[in-house]
Amino acid sequence: MKNIIVFILIINFFSCSYENEFDQEVVTIDIDLNKSIQGKLSDQFESPEYILLDFSDNNPLINLYNIIFKDEMIFIRDNRSNNLFIFNENGKVVDIINANGMGPGEFSQMDDFQVTEDRIFIQDTYLHKQLEFDRSGKFIKEIKNRYNNTNFYVGEKYSIYFLSY
Numbered sequence: 604m605k606n607i608i609v610f611i612l613i614i615n616f617f618s619c620s621y622e623n624e625f626d627q628e629v630v631t632i633d634i635d636l637n638k639s640i641q642g643k644l645s646d647q648f649e650s651p652e653y654i655l656l657d658f659s660d661n662n663p664l665i666n667l668y669n670i671i672f673k674d675e676m677i678f679i680r681d682n683r684s685n686n687l688f689i690f691n692e693n694g695k696v697v698d699i700i701n702a703n704g705m706g707p708g709e710f711s712q713m714d715d716f717q718v719t720e721d722r723i724f725i726q727d728t729y730l731h732k733q734l735e736f737d738r739s740g741k742f743i744k745e746i747k748n749r750y751n752n753t754n755f756y757v758g759e760k761y762s763i764y765f766l767s768y
Contacts, residue, residue, distance in 0.1 A: 654694045662699055664688055673718050676738075685713045687725065689740065698740040700725065708742045710734055715754045724757050733762075 645651070654677070658664050668682035676697065677690040685702035700723070705711050710727040717724045722743070723736040728751060735743045752764035 654690075654692070656688075656690055656694045658688065658696050662686070662701070669716065671716075671718050674720075676718075678716070678718050678723070680713055680716055685711065687713065687716055687723070700736060700740045705730055708734070708745060714752075717755065717757055719757070722757075724755070726752070726755050728752060733757075 656664060656677075656679075662684075664679065665681055666683040667679055669678075669680040671678040675692040677692070677694075679688045679690065680686075681688060687700040688696060689698040689700070691697050702711050702713060703709050710725055710730060710732070712727055712729045713725050714728045715726040718738075721738055723738060723740070725734045725736070726748070727734070728748070731748050732745050733748045733755070734745045737743060748764075750764045750766060753767045754765040756763045
């Protein structure tokens, strides 16, 4: 019993004897609400540019969920249809990668997507796979995904998966 108490005291001493590298000085910023002014955010920024998206009634954009602007293209994930819409900078549909099944090269539920310089990656957690397309929407390959992740990132020689728990 004596050895256990000495051991606990030694551990306690060493665990409390170093400076925590995360300790930071607290800075207080006083805000005087009497000096606040009313205004619009648009007064503080340049005028916004609106892009009207032009898509067909046969394959409508229902519930915009994720939007990525990359290389003068607009990539939009529809959370209802699970399709990935690809628009040019003028809002015209260039391609649609459809959620069209559960077979090889297909997906049914898009949980996340990523756009790189020359690839589009789509994560289907329900089917436990990640699909790879070229930037024009042509299927390249799929890999099995053993993680129950919601988000991911594909690097040159690695992938990171966010498990959300």
